[in-house]
């Protein structure tokens with residue numbers, strides 16, 4: 001199962017691309033500034049755009065890249081093939097590693113908390129699989145792409161057995177039936193053809209675009225910081241052993257706290273971000289439940305260019321669980337098109 005991602009545009013990607021349109025001679029490069037799982041970049045790639053994605057989270061760029069790899073750009077020859085690599089990983093020797101020590105009940109032996117993100121068995125499997133991917137990479141048996149793909153597969157498999165209500169912001173006290181299942185990696189269906197794609201890990205304020213690029217921006221629109229809500233995928237991606245804090249066991253994240261998550265800073269951040277882009281065509285996804293009211297965006301964004309609002313209609317937004325869904329109304333999602341006309 002794909003990672004349940006806050007603000008995912010899984011249900012909107014096609015509608016967004018219907019508005020953005022197909023690549024043309026004048027503009028054929030699509031830049032997804034906040035790529036998350038990469039679902040919008042993938043929809044663009046399927047329509048023939050070459051794509052660049054960007055996100056502050058390494059785990060997000062792995063997920064996004066993994067959705068775009070075609071078999072002809074992957075080389076698993078030293079392991080066999082992609083399916084054989086997944087089969088080997090599913091047999092990897094379990095290890096008492098960082099995930100086991102920190103995020104399973106074994107944590108009570110190492111700190112004051114008994115964390116229940118994963119059963120001990122699954123946590124040891126995650127450590128074992130991640131170690132084996134790193135070992136293959138270090139020994140040159142696989143390269144960057146293959147390891148990014150396999151780590152993304154591990155992150156997705158981990159999501160299936162995590163004892164959480166949607167995100168890694170906290171774990172549940174009682175074990176869910178899924179969390180008691182066994183970690184199993186599943187090979188994905190690869191992208192149908194080879195396309196030009198690359199992903200950057202970094203702040204959207206540092207991306208470089210050209211005038212002819214078409215840029216899609218899907219910033220966070222609530223106070224939920226992705227770096228803390230997805231801290232475990234991030235640790236799996238980096239394969240490091242950070243000093244973690246509190247009952248949730250968060251890795252340090254404040255250095256990448258997003259300005260878009262603060263009500264007082266979000267409007268300026270959005271406008272500043274658009275203002276810095278050289279690209280002339282910019283599309284911004286936003287929601288009626290976001291920090292910034294549509295009216296405020298419509299007052300400020302004309303400083304950057306000509307503004308058109310496209311309603312994407314009411315959409316049931318991502319809810320972490322049934323209880324959250326019951327108390328939650330539909331949300332209006334819109335896509336704001338900013339065409340820079342030289343005023344910015």
Ligand SMILES: C[S@@+](CC[C@H](N)C(=O)[O-])C[C@H]1O[C@@H](n2cnc3c(N)ncnc32)[C@H](O)[C@@H]1O
Nearest residue numbers: 007008009034036037055056203204218226258
């Ligand atoms: C609403 S989500 C994007 C969801 C994505 N469109 C999808 O459908 O999966 C926002 C993303 O922005 C990233 N992010 C937050 N602040 C950022 C920044 N300053 N620069 C780059 N990415 C940022 C988060 O890590 C998160 O992945």
